[in-house]
Amino acid sequence: MGYSVGQVAGFAGVTVRTLHHYDEIGLLSPSGRSHAGHRRYDDADLDRLQQILFYRELGFPLEEVAALLDDPDADPREHLRRQHELLTARIADLERMAAAVEHAMEAKKMGINLTPEEKFEVFGDHDPEQYAQETEERWGDTDAYRESQRRTSRYTKADWQRVQDESAQWNARYRDLMTDGEPPTGERAMDLAEEHRRYMSRWFYDCTYEIHRCLGEMYVADERFTAYYEALHPGMAAHLHAAITANASRHA
Numbered sequence: 739m740g741y742s743v744g745q746v747a748g749f750a751g752v753t754v755r756t757l758h759h760y761d762e763i764g765l766l767s768p769s770g771r772s773h774a775g776h777r778r779y780d781d782a783d784l785d786r787l788q789q790i791l792f793y794r795e796l797g798f799p800l801e802e803v804a805a806l807l808d809d810p811d812a813d814p815r816e817h818l819r820r821q822h823e824l825l826t827a828r829i830a831d832l833e834r835m836a837a838a839v840e841h842a843m844e845a846k847k848m849g850i851n852l853t854p855e856e857k858f859e860v861f862g863d864h865d866p867e868q869y870a871q872e873t874e875e876r877w878g879d880t881d882a883y884r885e886s887q888r889r890t891s892r893y894t895k896a897d898w899q900r901v902q903d904e905s906a907q908w909n910a911r912y913r914d915l916m917t918d919g920e921p922p923t924g925e926r927a928m929d930l931a932e933e934h935r936r937y938m939s940r941w942f943y944d945c946t947y948e949i950h951r952c953l954g955e956m957y958v959a960d961e962r963f964t965a966y967y968e969a970l971h972p973g974m975a976a977h978l979h980a981a982i983t984a985n986a987s988r989h990a
Contacts, residue, residue, distance in 0.1 A: 752791070765807075766790060789807055790807070889942060922980035951986050954982030
């Protein structure tokens with residue numbers, strides 16, 4: 739007796755109206771009818787419907803699908819081979835799109851709302867998203883992290899450029915201070931440490947003296963931060979750590 743139109747619609751995940759339309763335009767006419775005149779589909783009809791749905795998913799218009807399937811010289815296996823190639827290419831495209839979306843999500847999470855060209859222009863060789871996952875894992879449940887995410891999510895290219903410019907100017911002045919032989923407990927060193935704390939508070943989160951102490955400890959405990967400051971000036975990580983500690987004690 740074959741399958742009813744309702745059964746086929748359920749198998750294929752299409753509507754009964756769609757199957758009626760395919761019948762009306764001659765794309766998929768059921769092989770039989772019941773005694774009451776209702777459409778009845780056999781296994782060959784289901785195979786053709788599967789081919790139709792494959793081509794539709796790939797974006798082929800119905801007229802072209804009909805021409806492909808009604809070609810007397812076409813081999814059913816050739817249809818499957820062509821569809822496999824097209825679907826494989828579609829999957830590759832979707833994977834690339836998914837990777838791009840994932841990258842954009844990570845950038846949004848870090849609040850770096852810039853194009854690749856803008857990021858390179860502002861940050862140079864430094865990748866602002868490099869430690870995004872680690873940062874979230876370590877501090878994601880803190881108020882400071884949430885505040886930083888809230889603020890930076892609104893920053894424009896011009897804002898990030900100001901962040902970078904202020905940092906570069908501060909780095910240059912701290913290098914000069916060390917070149918002059920200023921001790922970390924000296925007034926100039928502590929004043930620059932205080933500027934550093936206010937810079938963090940202005941751009942990212944409320945950097946209390948206790949939080950600032952923790953930052954200073956991280957500069958000497960984490961080799962990546964140490965390497966960053968050592969590249970600016972030999973001994974700078976330890977010097978800055980001591981200056982931050984002295985400044986926090988001065989304001990205790």
